[in-house]
Amino acid sequence: MTTSGWIQITIYMVVLLLLVRPLGSYMARVYEGERSFVTPLLGPLERFLYRLGRSFGLRPDAEMEWGSYAIAVLLFNFLGFVFVFGVERLQQFLPGNPQHLTNVSPDLAFNTAVSFISNTNWQSYAGESTMSYLTQMLALTSQNFLSAATGMAVLAAVIRGFARQSASTLGNFWADVLRSVVYILLPLSVVFAILLVSQGVVQTLSAPHTVQLVQPTVDASGQTVTQQTIAVGPVASQEAIKMLGTNGGGFFNVNSAHPFENPTPLTNFLELLAILLIPAALCYTFGSMVKDTRKGWAILAAMVAMFVILLGVTVWAEQTGNPSMAALGVDTAPGDLQAGGNMEGKEVRFGITNSALWATATTAASSGSVNSMHDSFMPLGGMVPMWLMQLGEVVFGGAGSGLYGMLAFVIIAVFVAGLIVGRTPEYLGKKIEAYEMKMASIMVLVPVVVVLIGAAIAVVIPAGVRAVSNPGAHGFSEILYAFSSAGNNNGSAFAGLGSNNFFYNLALGLAMLFGRYWSAIPALAIAGSLVRKKKAPEGAGTLPAQGPLFVIWLISVVVIVGALSFFPALALGPIVEHLQLR
Amino acid sequence: MKQLLKSAFIVFLMLTVLTGVMYPLAITGVARMLFSHRANGSLLVKDGREIGSEFIGQPFDDPRYFWSRLSATGPFPYNASASSGSNYGPLNPALKQAVEARIKALRAADPGNDAPVPVDLVTASASGLDPHITVAAAQYQAIRVARQRGWPEAQVEQLVAQFTEGQQWGMLGERRVNVLKRKNVDLSQVR
Incomplete structure (x- = not known):
């Protein structure tokens, strides 16, 4: 790996970790309803929304038990589904459509609506030629906010389950969602969007530009082409929240590889930072709200350790490049003049380091945005992103959802440790009993089942296999990647898979629904059970849930579950493909 | 339940208007005011004619x-309304054919x-719209461009x-x- 690569990765990690505490403690204040330095600015907006809501019966102060909280989550997301589906199905009759795009087909509209409410943002379509400006703003940009806010609200409720004792309620979903948007996602997005525009990300409602090519070219049928039509749109506003909310649904087909979504190394750095920013900072929020920041740092340490090690594998695989190239007379050696390595499906301004870093970050978090084509990665370089998703999106994971997913692993880790040493397992003074273990197991196992069974069905039916674009083991990897991405609400793809057809739109849509709600609702159930329990004071017999021993133990549990579940499947795809390289 | 449903409606409505209408329109307005050239696609103009975008x-x-x-865009390369990579896996025979x-x-x-060709010059970019080549790829081509134009090599290398x-x-x-913005726009001026 190159020196410049090391430096860029170091800068990235340092800046990220420096932001964890300030943002994390700010978010803790937001979810505890406290004032902060932005209250004078944003408080009026919050109060205005509450006032408006109250006249329609909204009671943002009413505490909810876990059941009501879960129903509120489902209702809110169901409305989102109906709305996105409706706008897509009607877009040709609506304004804000200068390209005169037609209505989206029913199966694609279903898939996309599920995808955006579940914070997956899997895209079976090419944005610039499928979705009108209105659809992108009104339906998709708004769900980028609301799906992220939903995940963060659920996490806030789960944290209260650990923080409160001998209580029954977890907070108010409406207040948590509103405050997530008003105090966290919206202000960050506004600043970020303007920064992006200053670097060259487009933001306009005008129709695409048609320009004269400097040198005419010919198309596939031999016709001379003298013009280039440059798609534009309201991109920066969507880009900002797409990155901050671990959404990842791009305005354009190629997502953040598109020069208008990610034009410069600086936008790339900021977008990369935005991928992990909120999930990382929420670890501190957790520690702060349970009044034991060591617990938050321990979880963050486990995430960072797994991330850095797997990042190393991706960078190594991509920098080493494709061994068949040298024989053809291609220079893949890195140096001052070129990044070298495997440049198929990568952009020159990002080179190897920033492409590999992005691929690792976007799949560690459940972003799913891409700045390079994962399908063209080397076998092991592509296996890392796939496995990071299969681990359950808990190495940072989604905004909110990553941490409540990781807390399920924490419960399993302390339970197993308790069994080994023969003590009652507890975490933060709360006894972990059969009910919590059952719910945590559901959270861990449902995505595994969805991924493996989904991929198994797809490889035995013609509609599943037909969509594959690469021959051999790589074709199987495309299918496995798709279900890993949908079942864990990531959204990135081995994009050669032609997934815009009835089978994949339906199957991946269902996978996204299972992955999202069979994780969020059991998480709330755990919180509902824990919140009733008393906190036992920590004594000499308490297993400390912090420190290096716990961090290593937590990593082991995550890795063992992930490895046992997926090693056989990975052996058929990337591992066999790696062995075929020469 | 009815209470929850009513709350869901009003919160959904308020937040959708806030984040799906007011936010993108406000950003569009501010972007136009502060960075209108960038917001509009950073178009390059030559002799009063738009000849492309510096980023495309x-x-x-x-x-x-x-x-x-x-560029793997269809039906012609660098189609800026249909961004796409090749999505060829490393062992796909089509990748080898394209490189050859x-x-x-x-x-x-x-x-x-017969020098080895820099790898970015023989591979398709992620977007199909990559405006750049590496310095190695530019130097590799500099001798050819100089010879074709009858210029001294040093002059083209200086341009690079x-x-x-x-x-x-x-x-x-x-x-x-940047292939379009700098080199070829300049070169086409002195053709």
Whole structure:
């Protein structure tokens, strides 16, 4: 790996970790309803929304038990589904459509609506030629906010389950969602969007530009082409929240590889930072709200350790490049003049380091945005992103959802440790009993089942296999990647898979629904059970849930579950493909 | 339940208007005010005519120009309304064929130059619209461009050096050369 690569990765990690505490403690204040330095600015907006809501019966102060909280989550997301589906199905009759795009087909509209409410943002379509400006703003940009806010609200409720004792309620979903948007996602997005525009990300409602090519070219049928039509749109506003909310649904087909979504190394750095920013900072929020920041740092340490090690594998695989190239007379050696390595499906301004870093970050978090084509990665370089998703999106994971997913692993880790040493397992003074273990197991196992069974069905039916674009083991990897991405609400793809057809739109849509709600609702159930329990004071017999021993133990549990579940499947795809390289 | 449903409606409505209408329109307004050139696509104008965007590449295969990277967009390369990568896996025979064809074309345009070809020049970019090539790819082509135009090599190499963009802030990203913005626009002026 190159020196410049090391430096860029170091800068990235340092800046990220420096932001964890300030943002994390700010978010803790937001979810505890406290004032902060932005209250004078944003408080009026919050109060205005509450006032408006109250006249329609909204009671943002009413505490909810876990059941009501879960129903509120489902209702809110169901409305989102109906709305996105409706706008897509009607877009040709609506304004804000200068390209005169037609209505989206029913199966694609279903898939996309599920995808955006579940914070997956899997895209079976090419944005610039499928979705009108209105659809992108009104339906998709708004769900980028609301799906992220939903995940963060659920996490806030789960944290209260650990923080409160001998209580029954977890907070108010409406207040948590509103405050997530008003105090966290919206202000960050506004600043970020303007920064992006200053670097060259487009933001306009005008129709695409048609320009004269400097040198005419010919198309596939031999016709001379003298013009280039440059798609534009309201991109920066969507880009900002797409990155901050671990959404990842791009305005354009190629997502953040598109020069208008990610034009410069600086936008790339900021977008990369935005991928992990909120999930990382929420670890501190957790520690702060349970009044034991060591617990938050321990979880963050486990995430960072797994991330850095797997990042190393991706960078190594991509920098080493494709061994068949040298024989053809291609220079893949890195140096001052070129990044070298495997440049198929990568952009020159990002080179190897920033492409590999992005691929690792976007799949560690459940972003799913891409700045390079994962399908063209080397076998092991592509296996890392796939496995990071299969681990359950808990190495940072989604905004909110990553941490409540990781807390399920924490419960399993302390339970197993308790069994080994023969003590009652507890975490933060709360006894972990059969009910919590059952719910945590559901959270861990449902995505595994969805991924493996989904991929198994797809490889035995013609509609599943037909969509594959690469021959051999790589074709199987495309299918496995798709279900890993949908079942864990990531959204990135081995994009050669032609997934815009009835089978994949339906199957991946269902996978996204299972992955999202069979994780969020059991998480709330755990919180509902824990919140009733008393906190036992920590004594000499308490297993400390912090420190290096716990961090290593937590990593082991995550890795063992992930490895046992997926090693056989990975052996058929990337591992066999790696062995075929020469 | 009815209470929850009513709350869901009003919260959904308020937040959708806030984030799906007011937010993007406000950003559009501010962007237009502060950075109208950037917000509109950073278009390059020559002789009063829009000839492209500085961020969107164009295809070149005339030996007198610097060539861009391969582009997998359809139905023609660098179709800026249909961004796409090739999505070829590393063992896909189509990848090998594309690389071989490109090397053949480069060598046909530049007989006698048997140096190894920089990898970015024989591979398709992620977007199919990559505006850049590496410095290595620019230097590889400089001799050909100079010969084709009957210029001294030093002059073209000086052009390459002049138009090389460094890492941003001296540390971010990779060094690169914008094919359309700098080199070929300038070259077409002196044709």
